[in-house]
């Protein structure tokens with residue numbers, strides 16, 4: 001008959017305990033290696049993000065960006081203070097317009113990471129001001145960028161490039177990102193139509209050289225104007241460019257230099273988004289805000305609302321604001 005453990009002598013008990021400890025050590029090592037490998041594969045396959053997102057959601061701690069998860073199309077105006085950083089997302093495409101001012105932890109890149117962006121099909125640098133390209137380095141470091149657009153007049157003053165511009169070109173070179181300057185016309189980027197509307201000539205004020213694009217997904221269109229001012233706007237009106245859009249990214253942070261009555265009436269947006277920092281004395285300009293209101297658009301402002309998401313099924317638009325819109 002087999003002896004039970006308590007009837008064994010101490011030497012036999014010691015041997016059993018030793019074997020048990022050896023087995024446990026072996027078991028724990030194998031499991032640890034297995035878990036490390038499993039997490040590695042989950043991480044590189046992107047499943048890790050999905051799982052961690054579900055866990056966060058379960059505990060009621062979901063990221064703000066997850067509001068867009070169930071929509072096939074969303075436009076994310078990331079709150080980067082004074083500057084622009086916008087993600088245009090569909091199930092198959094990620095397009096980024098500007099990156100915001102340089103920030104230590106890379107505000108816009110961090111937002112994309114939380115949202116679960118893996119790579120960027122196209123990065124559009126509207127123009128070379130630091131509040132638009134300053135944080136490009138963080139975006140390029142963390143995401144594979146498949147192509148980049150700069151406006152065709154951005155190269156002109158290469159000899160006296162600012163520190164930000166130098167960094168942008170160096171980073172693009174380092175990460176092997178091909179830079180192009182788009183001509184006026186329609187481009188297909190993933191499942192988005194991107195109509196380049198401006199610049200079609202060089203303006204003396206570099207803000208006016210901003211790339212202006214109208215991006216369409218099914219029945220929804222969004223007009224992005226960078227920091228373009230009245231000169232560029234008037235040219236678009238003169239050329240009868242199709243600028244009508246459901247959503248307008250208000251140019252130059254709502255400054256008085258743009259968004260004339262004629263322009264906003266021609267765009268006739270349901271929503272107008274102003275990307276601007278809190279407590280800015282001059283931006284947005286009160287008269288500009290008044291003109292937008294008079295045109296009947298509903299205004300979202302990153303200084304009041306934090307990040308703003310306009311999400312759509314390709315037909316109607318839902319709005320999500322990070323904050324309750326307090327001053």
Ligand SMILES: [Zn+2]
Pocket residue numbers: 083084129131132227252253
């Ligand atoms: Zn700007």
